[in-house]
Amino acid sequence: MKISNSIVLVTGANRGIGLAIVAKALEKKAAKVYATYRSDSNRTTLENLGERVIPVHLDLGDKSTITQLSQLVPSINILINNAGIFSGTNVLEDTEQQLRDDIETNLFGTLGVTKALLPSLKKEGSGAIANVLSVTSLAAMPSFGGYSASKAALHSVTQSIRSNLKANEISVHGVYPGPVATRMTKGLNMDTTPASEVAEAILNGIENGVEEIFPDAMSQQIGPLYLSSPKQLEQNFAAF
Numbered sequence: 636m637k638i639s640n641s642i643v644l645v646t647g648a649n650r651g652i653g654l655a656i657v658a659k660a661l662e663k664k665a666a667k668v669y670a671t672y673r674s675d676s677n678r679t680t681l682e683n684l685g686e687r688v689i690p691v692h693l694d695l696g697d698k699s700t701i702t703q704l705s706q707l708v709p710s711i712n713i714l715i716n717n718a719g720i721f722s723g724t725n726v727l728e729d730t731e732q733q734l735r736d737d738i739e740t741n742l743f744g745t746l747g748v749t750k751a752l753l754p755s756l757k758k759e760g761s762g763a764i765a766n767v768l769s770v771t772s773l774a775a776m777p778s779f780g781g782y783s784a785s786k787a788a789l790h791s792v793t794q795s796i797r798s799n800l801k802a803n804e805i806s807v808h809g810v811y812p813g814p815v816a817t818r819m820t821k822g823l824n825m826d827t828t829p830a831s832e833v834a835e836a837i838l839n840g841i842e843n844g845v846e847e848i849f850p851d852a853m854s855q856q857i858g859p860l861y862l863s864s865p866k867q868l869e870q871n872f873a874a875f
């Protein structure tokens with residue numbers, strides 16, 4: 636699926652990886668980029684990117700904004716589910732609410748957006764969906780236990796959607812980044828990759844039909860390790 640001349644929608648587009656994806660999609664000559672924001676204070680960031688960018692309000696925690704999407708966005712070629720949160724730390728010590736928050740946003744919010752936009756994607760005859768997951772989808776990092784659980788569940792949902800949509804010629808891509816330099820990793824003692832590099836790798840992966848996209852140096856080591864020895868990966872991540 637080529638980015639050039641395509642209509643793309645990116646969730647969580649006002650900062651971090653989402654904003655970098657919008658910039659790269661414009662560079663790659665997307666015809667139009669719907670860019671979602673949650674807080675009105677972030678709308679101008681997106682308006683300033685030019686006339687090919689259409690800001691759309693979306694709060695994954697507010698079902699009415701998800702339902703409205705299909706009216707606001709009549710047709711798209713590429714949906715990039717990027718919006719996500721990182722709420723819990725330790726599944727044994729967190730409140731149940733923290734775990735529910737991660738799962739509500741990262742799993743149900745993403746699935747809700749996908750279902751709402753399917754008619755707009757199907758209208759085009761072929762398309763692509765990319766879900767921004769995490770290396771923690773493949774094995775848990777115990778310091779981010781709730782987040783890992785939400786991203787593992789979304790990894791499974793991504794596989795289901797891939798199979799469900801094969802007949803519709805909609806390719807479904809899972810993106811498994813390691814640590815990226817955004818607000819989400821602020822204060823964490825980890826080497827990070829710039830969001831612009833990750834965004835470029837995501838769009839290249841979609842263009843090249845790669846189903847599992849490992850968009851940075853760390854994830855490129857983790858991907859093969861997961862495939863050869865999931866147990867070893869679990870043991871490596873146990874220290875985090």
Ligand SMILES: NC(=O)c1ccc[n+]([C@@H]2O[C@H](COP(=O)([O-])OP(=O)(O)OC[C@H]3O[C@@H](n4cnc5c(N)ncnc54)[C@H](OP(=O)(O)O)[C@@H]3O)[C@@H](O)[C@H]2O)c1
Binds near residue numbers: 646
């Ligand atoms: N950074 C990393 O190391 C890393 C690694 C692996 C995977 N990821 C994944 O990459 C994606 C982007 O993360 P990031 O690093 O760019 O984080 P970020 O800078 O914290 O950006 C998160 C984006 O998601 C939006 N968002 C959060 N909750 C939302 C909600 N309920 N409704 C609508 N939008 C919501 C935020 O909007 P507001 O500005 O309104 O909060 C923001 O635009 C996430 O799915 C994350 O899990 C990140």
